[in-house]
Amino acid sequence: MIVTDIEGTTSSISHVHEVLFPYSRARVADWIGRAECAGIVEQVRAEVGRPDAGLDEVAAVLVGWLDADVKIAPLKSLQGLIWQHGYDSGELTAHVYEDVPPALERWRAAGVPVYVYSSGSELAQRLWFRHTQHGDLLDYFAGHFDTVSAGPKKAAESYRVITKALGAEPSAITFLSDVAAELDAAAAAGWHTVGVSRPADGSPEVGRHRRITTFDVL
Ligand SMILES: CSCCC(=O)C(=O)COP(=O)(O)O
């Protein structure tokens, strides 16, 4: 089975940083006052040890994390809610590289289950693949993991959590990612690894892992 990252792997980093992040950044202050975000606000207060922090301070913390690309759960949960609004209104369309839909089709035909493991919340992942420029790709995925359900992506323990959830042997799982430290963690848990080094994303180094530039070779 295959477990794939999103940003830098199935999809462009620049789209995330130049389209999605600014869309959520401009709406943080407005959204955190909403009832549905009360739990997120409490998580931020707990994270920074400021239980009495006002909404202005909470918004500043969230924007600081966003600007520093900190992959932290309350920010990712909030972004998922904000992006949902953007997809529903037609303002956002997710980017997926051209070689990804044919690979998903090949894996489906071969009976290979495909899962997502991304720092983006599971809600954000589902929205992403439901609203791509290729149409709705969500049905190609058998399930989703994020930092809440599995843990941080650079920790081997997170991959062990996913292995258990999948009821699989570690050696039966191949992880696709653009980040060497994530691939190292997956390998430490006994997974196969493939480093995805997209030229459009600056051909990142993927360390000692098998390196590909397109899903066409998978
Ligand atoms: C589909 S979530 C949008 C991207 C995002 O917020 C993110 O943190 C992606 O990180 P990844 O683990 O997919 O590299």
Ligand SMILES: [Mg+2]
């Ligand atoms: Mg990535």
